[in-house]
Amino acid sequence: MQVEKTAFARKGTMIETRHNGKQALPEPTLRRLPWYLAYVKMLDALHVEHVSSTQIAKKLNVDASQIAKDLSFLNIKGKTRIGYEVRSLVKELTDFLGFKHRHNAFMIGTGSLGSALMRDVNLVQYGLNIVAGFDVEPSLVGTKVGEIPIYDIAELGERQRALGVTIAVLAVPVEHAQEVTDRAVQSGIKAIWNFTPYRIKVPNGVVLENTSIYAHLAVMYNRIDAGLYNTQTH
Amino acid sequence: MQVEKTAFARKGTMIETRHNGKQALPEPTLRRLPWYLAYVKMLDALHVEHVSSTQIAKKLNVDASQIAKDLSFLNIKGKTRIGYEVRSLVKELTDFLGFKHRHNAFMIGTGSLGSALMRDVNLVQYGLNIVAGFDVEPSLVGTKVGEIPIYDIAELGERQRALGVTIAVLAVPVEHAQEVTDRAVQSGIKAIWNFTPYRIKVPNGVVLENTSIYAHLAVMYNRIDAGLYNTQTH
DNA sequence: TAAAATTTGTGATATTGATAAAAAAATATT
DNA sequence: AATATTTTTTTATCAATATCACAAATTTTA
Numbered sequence: 081m082q083v084e085k086t087a088f089a090r091k092g093t094m095i096e097t098r099h100n101g102k103q104a105l106p107e108p109t110l111r112r113l114p115w116y117l118a119y120v121k122m123l124d125a126l127h128v129e130h131v132s133s134t135q136i137a138k139k140l141n142v143d144a145s146q147i148a149k150d151l152s153f154l155n156i157k158g159k160t161r162i163g164y165e166v167r168s169l170v171k172e173l174t175d176f177l178g179f180k181h182r183h184n185a186f187m188i189g190t191g192s193l194g195s196a197l198m199r200d201v202n203l204v205q206y207g208l209n210i211v212a213g214f215d216v217e218p219s220l221v222g223t224k225v226g227e228i229p230i231y232d233i234a235e236l237g238e239r240q241r242a243l244g245v246t247i248a249v250l251a252v253p254v255e256h257a258q259e260v261t262d263r264a265v266q267s268g269i270k271a272i273w274n275f276t277p278y279r280i281k282v283p284n285g286v287v288l289e290n291t292s293i294y295a296h297l298a299v300m301y302n303r304i305d306a307g308l309y310n311t312q313t314h
Numbered sequence: 315m316q317v318e319k320t321a322f323a324r325k326g327t328m329i330e331t332r333h334n335g336k337q338a339l340p341e342p343t344l345r346r347l348p349w350y351l352a353y354v355k356m357l358d359a360l361h362v363e364h365v366s367s368t369q370i371a372k373k374l375n376v377d378a379s380q381i382a383k384d385l386s387f388l389n390i391k392g393k394t395r396i397g398y399e400v401r402s403l404v405k406e407l408t409d410f411l412g413f414k415h416r417h418n419a420f421m422i423g424t425g426s427l428g429s430a431l432m433r434d435v436n437l438v439q440y441g442l443n444i445v446a447g448f449d450v451e452p453s454l455v456g457t458k459v460g461e462i463p464i465y466d467i468a469e470l471g472e473r474q475r476a477l478g479v480t481i482a483v484l485a486v487p488v489e490h491a492q493e494v495t496d497r498a499v500q501s502g503i504k505a506i507w508n509f510t511p512y513r514i515k516v517p518n519g520v521v522l523e524n525t526s527i528y529a530h531l532a533v534m535y536n537r538i539d540a541g542l543y544n545t546q547t548h
Numbered sequence: 549t550a551a552a553a554t555t556t557g558t559g560a561t562a563t564t565g566a567t568a569a570a571a572a573a574a575t576a577t578t
Numbered sequence: 579a580a581t582a583t584t585t586t587t588t589t590a591t592c593a594a595t596a597t598c599a600c601a602a603a604t605t606t607t608a
Contacts, residue, residue, distance in 0.1 A: 106564080108565065110532065110536055111529050111533065114526060114529040115511065115512070115529075117511070118488050118513070121488070122488060132585065133585075134585075139513075139515075141513060141515055142513070143567065143568085144585090144586090145567080145569095145586085145587080146567080148586055148587065149587085149588095152586090152587075157586085158586060159575085159586085160572090160573055160574040160575065160585045161573095161575050161583075161585060163586090177535065178531075178532060178535030178536065178539065179528075179531075179532070181535075183535065192435045192436055195433070196430030196431060196433050196434050199426060199429070199430050200426045200430050201426045202426055203531075206528045206531050206532075207531065207535065208531055247534075247538075255359070271538050273530070273534055276352075278352045278353065278356075279349045279373075279375060279376070287534060287538050289531075289533055289534040289537070293525055294413075294437075295345050296507070297412075297437075297507070297523075298347065298411040298412065298413070299341065299344055299345065300481075300505060300507055300521060300523040301413075301415070301417065302344055303505075303523070304481075304504070304521050305412065340594075340595070342595065366554085366556085367556075368554085368555070377596075377597070377598090378555085378556095379556090379557085379558090379596095379597080379598080379599095380595095382555085382558095383558085383596095386556090386557070386558090391557090392557090393555085393556080393604080394554075394555050394556055394602085394604045394605075395554055395555055395556090395603085395604055395605045396556095396605080397556085398556095
């Protein structure tokens with residue numbers, strides 16, 4: 081008899097279980113999950129009930145077995161000759177990706193990009209709720225972006241304590257990225273979503289996610305120049 | 315005597331030269347270059363003249379030999395015991411990454427995220443110049459975001475022909491991503507910067523760069539939940 | 549002048565993830 | 579009930595890239 085086996089164990093080793101019980105899954109897999117979610121959400125809206133990995137594969141340009149593998153990490157099983165149940169796929173993915181939760185966050189740097197992101201209502205749909213902005217510029221402090229108030233960055237610590245926010249979105253000029261980060265961490269921030277092109281350093285225990293959209297621009301320019309097409313990765 | 319040897323030829327094979335003469339360099343390398351640029355720009359502003367790969371490594375959390383390797387792809391040579399010349403590093407990187415060029419672009423979808431990006435003045439600093447926006451929403455057509463006019467999406471083709479713009483930034487709702495893409499391609503667009511979480515398909519000959527910021531959110535949530543820290547990749 | 553220290557440049561190795569192919573399971577059809 | 583078909587699941591192979599270790603070069607210092 082076989083003990084419940086972890087799907088797709090590599091090289092004979094079990095995939096390790098992290099200390100909170102969640103499986104450690106490859107980052108490329110994690111990055112693909114939102115694509116699947118976006119697609120099956122669409123199907124759900126069209127009242128489609130089942131979808132196979134081969135169907136998804138055809139639409140999204142991802143290998144079918146890759147999709148099956150990815151989903152098996154979440155213990156999502158499909159039925160032979162039927163495929164996956166769209167409804168539960170939406171639910172499980174949304175759940176796993178953390179999009180149904182509400183994560184409160186601070187926006188640090190409310191200039192061009194920062195205020196732009198504060199105006200993006202989609203973020204809240206994906207679980208990110210920006211509750212306050214911070215800046216050094218006196219002309220901005222005291223104003224609002226939409227409904228969101230902007231405070232002086234000197235108040236970061238006390239606002240953190242008052243609101244219990246642990247996520248910060250960083251959109252300051254490159255030259256201040258590191259110092260502002262240090263201050264944020266000192267103020268109790270536990271996760272930083274970095275939109276600057278600068279590679280900030282954070283102490284152990286703080287989550288850092290870099291999203292430098294300008295780097296993506298560089299990749300695009302390079303492909304255009306090179307006459308390289310369709311070599312999409314991300 | 316040795317013939318001029320390409321740096322870091324792998325497995326004995328020369329790195330192939332692309333038809334425009336540029337070297338084919340690994341995508342991870344290309345993605346790291348903007349980090350180096352951001353850092354050395356800062357140094358340049360501080361009038362630092364030389365910087366070694368070990369110094370950069372310490373600041374950016376990237377392996378020193380990785381940096382040396384990356385830079386050698388661009389034929390940037392350092393001096394032993396001195397390092398690289400900051401000034402020329404800035405110049406060469408900016409040049410190579412295409413940031414000094416002006417690339418005109420259309421914004422398709424001027425809702426929350428789209429208009430947000432149109433307001434981001436940094437984009438032009440990185441070579442992207444959004445000259446017009448397009449939307450289906452009648453209340454938006456005819457208005458402006460900053461200085462940039464918004465047209466009806468039906469005009470996409472004629473505007474393309476009139477302005478010769480070949481890059482489109484896509485920020486429409488997921489469910490319209492594919493149809494809008496098809497229309498854009500048909501209108502003569504040659505490169506698409508996709509901000510939707512949907513994995514659109516483009517015909518061969520069209521460059522596609524996906525930047526789904528929401529996917530990054532998912533990665534961040536996952537790390538927070540898992541108690542995994544500092545496993546930054548991008 | 550010579551040795552030491554530091555840094556670049558380069559090759560080898562190991563790891564990781566994608567791809568392709570094969571097997572197994574479950575359902576529908578005859 | 580048996581067979582065929584579709585789909586998931588598994589295994590094996592391959593390619594890409596990061597990591598590690600070392601050699602060559604050059605400046606600094608004794």
